[in-house]
Amino acid sequence: MSNLEISLIVCSFFLFIMFQVPVAIALGSTLFVAFYYMGFDTIELALDAYQSLDSFPLLAIPMFILAGTLMATGGVAQRILDLADEFVGHLPGGLAIVTIFASLLFGGLSGSAPATVAAIGTITIPAMIKQGYDKGFAAGLTACSGVIAILVPPSNPMIIYALAQPGTSVSSMFLSGLIPGLLLALGIAIPAYFVSKKNNWGGNRQAGTWSTRIRAVANAKWAILTPVIILGGIYSGAFTPTESAAVASLYAFIIGAFVHKEIKLNNVFSVFSQSAIMSVVAMFLIPFAVVLGKLLSSQQIPELITSSMSGVLDGKVITILMIILFLLFVGCFMDTLASIIVLTPLLYPMLSQYGISQYHFGIILIVCLGLGFVTPPLGGNLFIANQISKTSVQRVFIGALPTLAGMLVAALLIAFIPAFSESFL
Numbered sequence: 001m002s003n004l005e006i007s008l009i010v011c012s013f014f015l016f017i018m019f020q021v022p023v024a025i026a027l028g029s030t031l032f033v034a035f036y037y038m039g040f041d042t043i044e045l046a047l048d049a050y051q052s053l054d055s056f057p058l059l060a061i062p063m064f065i066l067a068g069t070l071m072a073t074g075g076v077a078q079r080i081l082d083l084a085d086e087f088v089g090h091l092p093g094g095l096a097i098v099t100i101f102a103s104l105l106f107g108g109l110s111g112s113a114p115a116t117v118a119a120i121g122t123i124t125i126p127a128m129i130k131q132g133y134d135k136g137f138a139a140g141l142t143a144c145s146g147v148i149a150i151l152v153p154p155s156n157p158m159i160i161y162a163l164a165q166p167g168t169s170v171s172s173m174f175l176s177g178l179i180p181g182l183l184l185a186l187g188i189a190i191p192a193y194f195v196s197k198k199n200n201w202g203g204n205r206q207a208g209t210w211s212t213r214i215r216a217v218a219n220a221k222w223a224i225l226t227p228v229i230i231l232g233g234i235y236s237g238a239f240t241p242t243e244s245a246a247v248a249s250l251y252a253f254i255i256g257a258f259v260h261k262e263i264k265l266n267n268v269f270s271v272f273s274q275s276a277i278m279s280v281v282a283m284f285l286i287p288f289a290v291v292l293g294k295l296l297s298s299q300q301i302p303e304l305i306t307s308s309m310s311g312v313l314d315g316k317v318i319t320i321l322m323i324i325l326f327l328l329f330v331g332c333f334m335d336t337l338a339s340i341i342v343l344t345p346l347l348y349p350m351l352s353q354y355g356i357s358q359y360h361f362g363i364i365l366i367v368c369l370g371l372g373f374v375t376p377p378l379g380g381n382l383f384i385a386n387q388i389s390k391t392s393v394q395r396v397f398i399g400a401l402p403t404l405a406g407m408l409v410a411a412l413l414i415a416f417i418p419a420f421s422e423s424f425l
Contacts, residue, residue: 008034009030012034013026013030016029017333023285023334023335023338024284024335024338027292027338028045028288030292031045031288031291031292031295032045034295035295048290048294049287049288049291052287052291053283053286053287055163057159057162057163057170057241058159058286059242060154060170060241060242060244060245061159061160061279061282061283062275062276062279062282062283063242063245063248064111064112064156064248064249065110065111065112065115065156065275065278065279066249066271066272067109067245067248067249067252068106068109068110068111068112068116068252069110069271069274069275070249070253070256070263070271071106071109071110071119071223071226071252072106072115072118073256073262073267073270073271074252074256074257074260074262074263075256075262076106076109076220076222076252076255076260077106077119077120078123079216079219079222079223079260080105081098081099081102081120081123081124082220083105083216083217083220083223083224084097084098084101084102084105085098085208085216086208086212087208087213088101089202089205089208090205090207090208091193092193092197092200092201092202093192093193093195093196093202094202094205095127095131095133095202096133096137096141096189096192096193096196096201096202097192097193098124099120099121099124099142099145100141100148100188100189100192101185101189102120102124102145103116103117103120103142103149103185104145104148104152104182104185106119106149107146107148107149107150107152107155107181108149108154108226108227108230109226109227109248111149111150111154111155111156111158112149112150112156112278113146113149113150113381114146114278114373114380114381114384115149115278116145116146116148117142117145117146117384117385120145120146121139121142121146121388122388124138125138125139125385125388126388128141128201129389132201133196133201133202134199134201135389135390135391135395135399136389136391136395136396136400137195137201137399138399139386139388139391139396139399140374140396140397140398140399140400140401140404141188141192141403142381142385142388143374143379143381143384143396143400144188144374144381144400144404144407145185146373147184147370147371147373147374147407148185148188150366150370151181151184151363151366151367151370152181153174153175153177153178153227153230153231154174154230154241154245154248155173155174155177156282157336157337157340157366157369158173158174158177158366159173159241160286160337160340160341161173161340161344161362161365161366162362163341164340164341164345165344165348165362167358168358168359168362170241171234171235171241172359173359173362174234174241175424175425176359176360176362176363176422177366177421179420179421179423180363180367180410180414180420180421183410183413183414184410184411186410187403187410188403188406188410190406191402191403191405191406192403192406222255222259223255226248226251229244229247229248229251230244230248233247282337285335285337285338286341289337289338289341289342292341293341293342293344296342296345296346297345316354317416319350320351320364320415320416323351324364324368324412324415326347327364327365327368327369328368328371328372328375330343330372331368331369331370331371331372331373331375331378332372332375332376332378332379333372333377333378335378336366336369336370336372336373339369340365340369343365344362344365347361348361351364356418357418357422359421359425360418360421363421364411364414364421367415368411371404371407371408371411374397374400375397375404379393382396382400
């Protein structure tokens with residue numbers, strides 16, 4: 001593939017994006033242009049795209065999305081918030097910290113950043129505004145907190161990465177994300193605490209007593225058991241990660257319909273339709289991203305980039321920093337799942353030569369691309385938080401800046417300290 005052909009493909013894609021064509025359609029159209037211009041049979045494009053969806057692990061994505069929607073509708077999100085509030089709600093910025101750790105817990109049920117923002121933010125953003133928090137800060141904090149969901153199991157991006165990187169185990173990726181997920185939560189919580197303390201936000205309620213905390217734990221016990229069932233089933237060998245998604249969905253439905261009794265017959269259709277729409281958005285991107293990855297590999301583009309960059313980037317530290325900057329830039333414009341499929345074969349060879357494992361690289365890739373959820377112009381979490389808070393996207397982004405800075409620090413620590421990602425492997 002010549003430089004002219006590469007330039008044509010890149011320019012075609014960004015031209016579609018400039019005209020606000022949806023990313024999946026832009027990617028598919030760009031591939032059609034590339035196949036036609038290079039003389040390939042365009043029927044292969046359709047066949048490869050179709051065959052890429054014939055994957056058992058991919059079934060986990062719609063099932064985990066369904067589980068998250070069922071949990072949100074079935075009252076689980078509220079009980080998780082009540083639990084977090086009993087333990088940290090009395091601190092300065094208490095409700096902000098509750099939002100962060102509730103997102104951490106709910107992320108362990110849904111695996112989706114936008115779903116976490118929608119489920120937790122619907123409750124906490126109005127509550128924070130009512131307590132006197134700045135609208136932009138409340139919405140921005142919630143948008144940042146949602147990113148934690150893609151670093152803790154059952155993360156949807158981790159499932160996609162395991163498919164994109166041969167020889168990578170989904171269950172091992174889940175383990176790799178545990179400490180980085182906690183570190184990211186801490187990176188958000190520290191600036192949130194100091195900003196809240198400076199502005200005298202929160203800290204208005206009394207600390208929970210042990211009796212009220214025990215009661216909150218009892219009320220949230222079914223939610224707490226969900227990650228235990230998912231991870232326990234996977235690592236005991238009872239079921240695969242894909243089967244665990246189906247178990248999680250069934251469990252979420254039983255809890256919401258028969259235990260909490262908040263899922264009624266008249267809203268079952270709404271739950272399934274919401275899940276279907278979210279699943280289609282994710283699954284529509286995947287086939288075209290897979291085909292693009294195959295096209296780049298067949299033309300030896302990863303090797304070309306690696307050889308070209310090796311002469312420019314001298315040393316492990318500079319290489320990691322430049323890749324982080326590149327990922328932050330890409331995350332602003334391109335969907336996370338599509339980026340993972342396309343960039344994994346391109347970037348991993350550049351870091352593997354420095355002894356970085358596929359699991360460590362996967363976490364670096366996911367956390368850096370994940371920041372794109374809170375950076376314009378794509379910023380999916382920003383737009384959800386903006387709709388909930390009824391304020392401008394610009395104000396939400398400005399409110400997110402302190403916690404976004406904490407996330408960047410956490411991302412650098414994760415990138416340069418492999419032990420965070422590999423301790424449980």
